[in-house]
Amino acid sequence: MKSNFDFAEAAGAFACFAKPSAYVQADLYEPERDEYEQMLGGKAREELVAADFGTVAWGPLCYLTPSAMAYLLPRLMEIAASDATDSIGDLFMMRFINRFSAGPVGFEFSLLSAKQRTVVASFLEYLSTEHAEVVRQECWEDDLAEAVLNWRAA
Template sequence: MATDAEIWALLYQAFASCPRPAHFTNYQHCCECFEHDQLLRSRDLETLAIADVGSPAWDPICFITPQGFAYYFPALARLALSAPDADWGWYGEQLFFHLVVDGSENRRWQFCTPQQRQAIAGLIEYLIETRTDLIEVNGCTEMAFDALEIWSAESP
C-alpha cells in the first residue's frame, strides 16, 4: 500500500501545471468574497493551514473558483492527510464536502483533467482505506463514498 507521502506526491504532480490565479474568488461580489480572496492570495501551497480553511462556518474554499481549487488541491490534500488538529479537527470531512458539492453539476470535477480526477479518486480511496476510524467518527462515510463515486466517474 502507498504511504501518505507517496499519495501526496502523486497529487502534487497531477496538479503541478495549475497556475496560481490572480484571484481565487469572485472578489468583487461582496465583502465576504473579498476577505476570502485576500486570505487565499496571502497563502501558497506550503503555507495554507487548517486555521485558514478549517471552519465550516467561515471557509474560503466554499467560494473558490475551480481554477483556485485546482491550484490549492495539493494543499487541501496535505491537510486531509494530516492528523486531526486539536482546534479544528480532521480536515478530511470538509474536503469530502468540497468534492461532492453540486453533485453531478460539480464545476470542480468539470474543470479538472482526467489525470487530476484519477488522482483525487485515488486520494479518496486511500483516505477510505487508511482513515476509516476518522471517517466514521466524523459521520462522513456516505459523503466519502459519494465523493469517490463522483471523482471516479467518466462524467459527473
C-alpha cells in the same frame, strides 16, 4: 490492507496550474470575497493550513474559482490527510469529504482533466482506507463512499 497515495505524484498531476490572480468567485458578496482573498492570497500554497480555509460555517472552500481549486488541490489533499483541524477544532478532512462528495460536477472542478479527476478519486480511496476509523467516528463514511463512486464515475 494498506493503501498508498503518492502526494508528490499528485502534486505533479496539478503542476500545470499556476497561482491564480484571484482565489474566490467574483460574484460573491464583496466584503466576504475580500476577506477570503486575504485569507488565501498572501501565502505560498505550501504554507496554507486548515485555519486558512475558515470554518465549516464561514470560509472560502465553497467559493473557489476553477483555477484556484486546481492550483490548491494538492495542498487541500495534504491538509485533509494530516488530520488538521480548523480554528474551532473541526477536522478539515470532513469538510474536504463534504465538498468533494458530489463528484466533479461543480463549476470549480471544470478545469480538471480525466487524469486529475482520477488522482482525486485515488485520494478519496486513500482516505477511506488509511483514515477509515476517524471517518467512521465522525459519521462521514457514507459521504466518503459516495465521493469515491462519483469521482471514479467522472
